[in-house]
Amino acid sequence: MRCRSCAPLPKEVRRAADLLERRWTVSILYVSHEGAVRFNEFQQALGSIPPATLAQRLADLEEAGVLERAVIDARPPYVEYRLTRRGRQLRSLMNALSRFAETSAGTA
Numbered sequence: 001m002r003c004r005s006c007a008p009l010p011k012e013v014r015r016a017a018d019l020l021e022r023r024w025t026v027s028i029l030y031v032s033h034e035g036a037v038r039f040n041e042f043q044q045a046l047g048s049i050p051p052a053t054l055a056q057r058l059a060d061l062e063e064a065g066v067l068e069r070a071v072i073d074a075r076p077p078y079v080e081y082r083l084t085r086r087g088r089q090l091r092s093l094m095n096a097l098s099r100f101a102e103t104s105a106g107t108a
Contacts, residue, residue: 019064024049024057026097032067032087033094036080066090 009017020026024046031037031045042054058081061067066087070080083090 019060019066022057022060024053025061028054028057028061029066029083029087029090030094030097032081032083033091036070036082038078038080042081061087 020029027046027049028042031042037045039054039058042058043049043051046054058067058069062069062081065084067081068084070082072078072080
């Protein structure tokens with residue numbers, strides 16, 4: 001059977017896939033989808049992610065308009081990351097991933 005939709009991916013889909021397929025990106029988005037998250041909270045949630053990799057992925061997601069970085073004026077000041085409006089569009093993807101993981105637990 002021949003593939004009916006084997007045309008090249010549209011540029012927009014390819015750009016989104018390029019962003020999402022980077023290691024740790026989906027995990028970072030999953031952690032982000034419940035609210036504001038600090039850098040050290042990402043590290044705790046993700047476990048073995050190297051700090052330099054986390055910093056780079058956060059910068060990539062910020063540049064892509066998916067996360068926003070907010071400096072909170074407190075004593076001491078701190079930084080939080082939040083999903084932007086564009087990033088919140090990925091919530092349904094994260095919810096679907098959660099459901100998939102729950103129903104796939106224990107299957108190979």
